[in-house]
Amino acid sequence: MRFQEDKIDAFLKNFNEVKEKIRGFEGNQHLELYQDKNDSRIFFTYSFWETEEHLEIYRKSELFGEVWTYTKTLFSDKPEAWSVDRLAIL
Numbered sequence: 001m002r003f004q005e006d007k008i009d010a011f012l013k014n015f016n017e018v019k020e021k022i023r024g025f026e027g028n029q030h031l032e033l034y035q036d037k038n039d040s041r042i043f044f045t046y047s048f049w050e051t052e053e054h055l056e057i058y059r060k061s062e063l064f065g066e067v068w069t070y071t072k073t074l075f076s077d078k079p080e081a082w083s084v085d086r087l088a089i090l
Helices: 005-023 052-059 062-074
Strands: 028-035 043-049
Touching: 005 028, 005 062, 043 052, 052 062
Parallel strands: none
Antiparallel strands: 028 043
16 A cells, blocks of 8 residues: 555554454454555555455455545555465465
8 A cells, every 4th residue: 555645644543543453353363564665655464364254254344444445545546455375384
């Protein structure tokens, strides 16, 4: 996610307010936030869900709707998202 530079603080404030709700959502096992080292406007969230169905339920939830509706107003570019399969744990 790339944010408008003057909206980064608003994003971080909101993330800190909702992160425990997301972590507590049924099926969520892990949530992390990363910031790009070279471009401070770029952030990544990494979440781990028990099943793809749990993720889909979250994506259709009121919580996600509220978080996403607010967050997308802060972007400077179209966001990207990926779902991946874990191939190895080292």
